[in-house]
Amino acid sequence: MKDQNALAYINMFAVLKDLEKLCEFDERAKELASPAKPVSISFNVGNGPQATLSFENGKCTMTEGLGGQIKLKLASPEAFNQMIDGVKNPLPYGGFTKLKFLMNDFKELTDIMNRYLRADETSLKDRKFFEKSTTMMFYLIASALSAIGNNDELGKLSASKIPDGSIAMEIAGGPCAEIVVKGGHMTTICQKAKNPRAYMIFGDFDTARGLFDGTVESMSALAVGKIVMKGYIPMIDNLNRILSRVAVYLA
Amino acid sequence: MNTYTYPKNDEMLQRASKVIPAGVYGHLGPAEGCFIPISAYPKFCDHAKGAYFWDLDGNRFIDYMCAYGPNILGYCDDDVDAAAKAQMDVANCTTSPSYKMVEFAELLTDTVSMADWAFFAKNGGDVTTLAMLTARAATGKKKIIFVKGYYHGVAQWTQRADAPWVLKGEVENNLMVDFNDIAGLKKIIEENKDDIACFISTPYMHGNFVDNVLPADGYWQAVRKLCTDNGIVLIIDDVRCGFRLDVAGSDHYYGFEADMLCLCKGIANGYNVSALCGKDFLKPVVSSITYTGSYWMSAVPFAAGIASINKMKALGGGAKHLELGRRVCDGVAKAAKENGVNLSISGEPCMFYMIIKDDDSLLLHQEWIAEVVKRGVFMTNHHNHFTNLALSDEDINYTAEVADEAFKVMTKNHPEIYKK
Numbered sequence: 265m266k267d268q269n270a271l272a273y274i275n276m277f278a279v280l281k282d283l284e285k286l287c288e289f290d291e292r293a294k295e296l297a298s299p300a301k302p303v304s305i306s307f308n309v310g311n312g313p314q315a316t317l318s319f320e321n322g323k324c325t326m327t328e329g330l331g332g333q334i335k336l337k338l339a340s341p342e343a344f345n346q347m348i349d350g351v352k353n354p355l356p357y358g359g360f361t362k363l364k365f366l367m368n369d370f371k372e373l374t375d376i377m378n379r380y381l382r383a384d385e386t387s388l389k390d391r392k393f394f395e396k397s398t399t400m401m402f403y404l405i406a407s408a409l410s411a412i413g414n415n416d417e418l419g420k421l422s423a424s425k426i427p428d429g430s431i432a433m434e435i436a437g438g439p440c441a442e443i444v445v446k447g448g449h450m451t452t453i454c455q456k457a458k459n460p461r462a463y464m465i466f467g468d469f470d471t472a473r474g475l476f477d478g479t480v481e482s483m484s485a486l487a488v489g490k491i492v493m494k495g496y497i498p499m500i501d502n503l504n505r506i507l508s509r510v511a512v513y514l515a
Numbered sequence: 516m517n518t519y520t521y522p523k524n525d526e527m528l529q530r531a532s533k534v535i536p537a538g539v540y541g542h543l544g545p546a547e548g549c550f551i552p553i554s555a556y557p558k559f560c561d562h563a564k565g566a567y568f569w570d571l572d573g574n575r576f577i578d579y580m581c582a583y584g585p586n587i588l589g590y591c592d593d594d595v596d597a598a599a600k601a602q603m604d605v606a607n608c609t610t611s612p613s614y615k616m617v618e619f620a621e622l623l624t625d626t627v628s629m630a631d632w633a634f635f636a637k638n639g640g641d642v643t644t645l646a647m648l649t650a651r652a653a654t655g656k657k658k659i660i661f662v663k664g665y666y667h668g669v670a671q672w673t674q675r676a677d678a679p680w681v682l683k684g685e686v687e688n689n690l691m692v693d694f695n696d697i698a699g700l701k702k703i704i705e706e707n708k709d710d711i712a713c714f715i716s717t718p719y720m721h722g723n724f725v726d727n728v729l730p731a732d733g734y735w736q737a738v739r740k741l742c743t744d745n746g747i748v749l750i751i752d753d754v755r756c757g758f759r760l761d762v763a764g765s766d767h768y769y770g771f772e773a774d775m776l777c778l779c780k781g782i783a784n785g786y787n788v789s790a791l792c793g794k795d796f797l798k799p800v801v802s803s804i805t806y807t808g809s810y811w812m813s814a815v816p817f818a819a820g821i822a823s824i825n826k827m828k829a830l831g832g833g834a835k836h837l838e839l840g841r842r843v844c845d846g847v848a849k850a851a852k853e854n855g856v857n858l859s860i861s862g863e864p865c866m867f868y869m870i871i872k873d874d875d876s877l878l879l880h881q882e883w884i885a886e887v888v889k890r891g892v893f894m895t896n897h898h899n900h901f902t903n904l905a906l907s908d909e910d911i912n913y914t915a916e917v918a919d920e921a922f923k924v925m926t927k928n929h930p931e932i933y934k935k
Binding site: 418419421422425429460461462481483484486487488489492493494495496497498505508509 | 528529531532536537538539540544545546549551552553554675676677678679724875876877878881896897
């Protein structure tokens, strides 16, 4: 069962946060993230997450909390989730001079992101696009793990069983993330782990993609060495339970 | 020493992964078995005898996992196999069950101190589940007290709510207490008064990833009294320990009496039978529960079980296992000390559990075990080990030599930790 509040945290801190990575490797996204003057958008979700996206010099940065020039107020997590699904358009209550960015550039950015995250089969035949799309999915899932571990009822149960420390999550030769757990609270950092206590490494992009799409059986991949898990295994065991919840929310 | 390679094993695993979920699912497989790295481990057995098995590449292993327990006398024991073959020539899976079932039940109730009756099934999980059902039926109560870090099989009632295949309602009556925590147990009983069906535990805490813990003095006697005073059925899951500590049951070994005792791995030297043993007052209840299976009354495992239990008794039973385990542990501990490795060995010696304490990621432990396995001694990273009565002095000495060489390889790879 999907919890709307947990979904709102995923949409904020995994889906929208993915714009940071998009602007790192997509040229058009970089252009769009280079407004003449810096622009920022705050998402204020009633009884839900709050965050601000800033666009400057080709970079997108997400920070927790409000303070952006364009202010979007969503009455509830449900309303925010409907906005992410494109069903609802919120009315801005500030930053009216920057509305052009919101209506045009930001919309184009999210359209580009959608092309990577909901890629069609033809596009995926291009190897470079395939790897970029898989990288975007990797970061989305890595961030969603923490959002679920901190907000979903069953996710919180799993997170509470993860011993303190950090987990390295990687696609070999590709993107890396560090999931830091302390007292059952999870934080995803989209960079290589410095001193991990446990590792979950996907052997290549194809294996990772197959797992994300549900076309590769994880236990068989593990058995034949296409996924490597090592270190303090109880961390990975419990993380895998949260991973199974990711599919519930993002499928 | 030469180290092993596994080309035929790996080829077979590739074949397996195409037609069998996970290639090899469950605890014998690379994933759940924590084969880290997978390349260090054999995946398939070709044949086995005594303390050894040989893999598809012809590599021989001294086996300290013993099929995770069932190999208690030694693989393909001549006496047990002869009894099984003789029964196979007569009858096995038949419409009327063989009288061997009665003989086996009589032998078990004569052997296991607390047992007034025996109910047979196939796996440990069959009988832990039956024990729980019996306790609920006998008391009319629903809650179950578990010890933290427990393992009582894979049925839903033994799992957590965050397992994707488990419904919240299936586990909402589960209560948890620490092992050896009498005060905690009293508190839980007080807080859930008149609603607790049973307390289920292994005889000692043999969980994974932690040092195993033996019962404190007076612990089991205090648990027994609390259960009796509060109408709680005391279930001992002796699936792993059973017959390795004491053929009379592990409750007997620790000086108390369970209401029900779950047996499996140690009772028939690898032939597939499990048993729930119980006290008389539960016999009318268990007999009223609809619980059966297609192969639960097959005669071959009963014949094998009779031969196995008689041989266990003749060879010295649990005392012999404990002695063998102590010698294995002493040899490995000595090698660790000589190489400057902080190796913790815990639990009962015949089911020793090991952790290298020099890092909290267990990566060093995983590296060491991989080197041990590649040299022909089969151990696992994060599960207790098992002895069998076919272990020879030569095997035990060789195990210590392998442990020593593996420590040397591991420590040499980590000069940042193991400075000379």
